[in-house]
Amino acid sequence: MADVNLNRLGVFVTLVRAGSFTAAAQQLGSTKAMVSQHLAKLEEELGVQLVVRSTRRMSLTDAGERFHEDCARVLADAEAAIAQLGECRDTPMGSLRVAAAGDHGPSIVAPALADFAARFPQVKVELVTSDSVVDLIAERFDLSIRIGWLRDSSLRAAKLASFRQCLVASPAYVAKHGAPRVPEDLAAHAWIALTVLSSPTRWTFFSAGDEAEHTVQTRTVASANSTLGVHAFVAAGLGVSVLPDYLVDEDISAGRLVALLPRFRLPEGGVYAVYPGKQPPVKVRAFIDLLKERLAGSSG
Template sequence: MAHEINLNRLAVFTALVRAGSFTAAAEQLGMTKAMVSQHVARLEQELGVTLLVRSTRRMSLTEAGVTFHADCVRILADAEAAIERVGESHDMPRGTLRLTTSLDYGIAVVAPKLASFMRLYPAVQVDLVLSDHISDVIAERFDLAIRGGWLRDSSLRATRLGGFRQLLVASPAYLAEQGTPRRPEDLPAHRGIAMSALPTPLRWTFTAQGGARRTVRMRQAAQANNAAAVRGLVLAGAGVAVLPDYLVEEDIRADSLVALLAQYRLPEGGIHAVYPGRKAPAKVRAFIDHLQGKTP
């Protein structure tokens, strides 16, 4: 029988008992007195019991009505609490933030940001998955993915967090042994370290200050499947490579690596936060803001 009950009538019945009359209940609910009476009559019909005894001057609850009213009050209170909890989770970051990003960017940027984010929002737990393959955000149940490079067409929502420069680098030891390239045309004579995850890892296009472009194809000496491993090979003097600035800037400042052909630009990439759904939950919105520097 429960599936035949119109649950909206529970709220009308409870409001009627609270108001004490059909007229007062109608005013509170914003409906006509006849509609309130109709709802209660149909509720009694659906339940198969009499809830109210009506007279021209007053109404009173039957024994079944008293018991049912107490249950209705509890049910509606539980519903309001559930709605409030959903609202809190929508407005206040809480729960588990499950996100994925590449190994190099995750270690260099995302992990430190997550640590400070967790201090700001102690009700949030973190599940960080580092992988250099493009994860299926929906199928793998991620709240958020941080992706570097150039976005593919997708049904996911995307927020640009910033960008990065690509830098051509080599170690001082390698350059002392093999010489320093001065022009893009010098590069094919050098040992290239390829990041195999890229579609054309050894085909590099340089843009001069005047806008002229020069594309070179490197000779492969080694390859690795993520940028952190490529960096390790370059630091060890294995060859030259193109790497993102966030991964090598500290090495350049420490003179562990040398930035080459500074008078030319390589294509710049973007850093994007991508997530499913029309509107991100509070924990996702808050972490995107944190990555953008909008929180302390």
């Protein structure tokens, strides 16, 4: 069977359906002699006569009839597989496995995945939250939603949105220790460090008017490896820290947190969809488009 040219199965099935070598050659865009040659080679490879030929007609042997039924089924299955592959190329389907951090995974990515699953019921969605940077290829993720600043990587990334970094403290902390007036004052305040950052204790602020840089080294009293952990420490009045706007805007509006140093700003961060490969599959492209749509709507 390793010596059988499977392309000749299609010639054989076409010959049987067409009923003659001449008609089969027309359907295949070939010649009568070429069709006859393919059949002879196939019979030689199989070691079985499939067709009885005469000057006026052709007929199948018993082996040829059984073999034609099997070949027709195999070719039909192949055509169906090719059609399904085309659907996979054009329509989101299968599974979509997404990694996201613990803060924005439940609040931002999970609702978007629910919307995506409703729009594309042929897709099974899975969200994995982790504050560590996952290996997309080794852990078989379709994409990761990352917050902040991307490191150099062979992965592809699409920017979805931006966010503000907010310096915050609890009202109780401000009442007890006062509010800093300039970034340099932060050196004397209790700092809550986010350890997953490349520089969790050294920060550079920019003046709103002249864009002058103000770099300060903070004094850590507690640390956490997630923004949710830092948020909990700050809300409890333990110290001051920087958190993303999507995590603290409601707290500031409700008075649960206080925004500090309003005349200074920190660099904006980005929300990115990161995926392996040059061309993401249609399910990944569709989810990225949906996330952009939702994030643009929430910021407008």
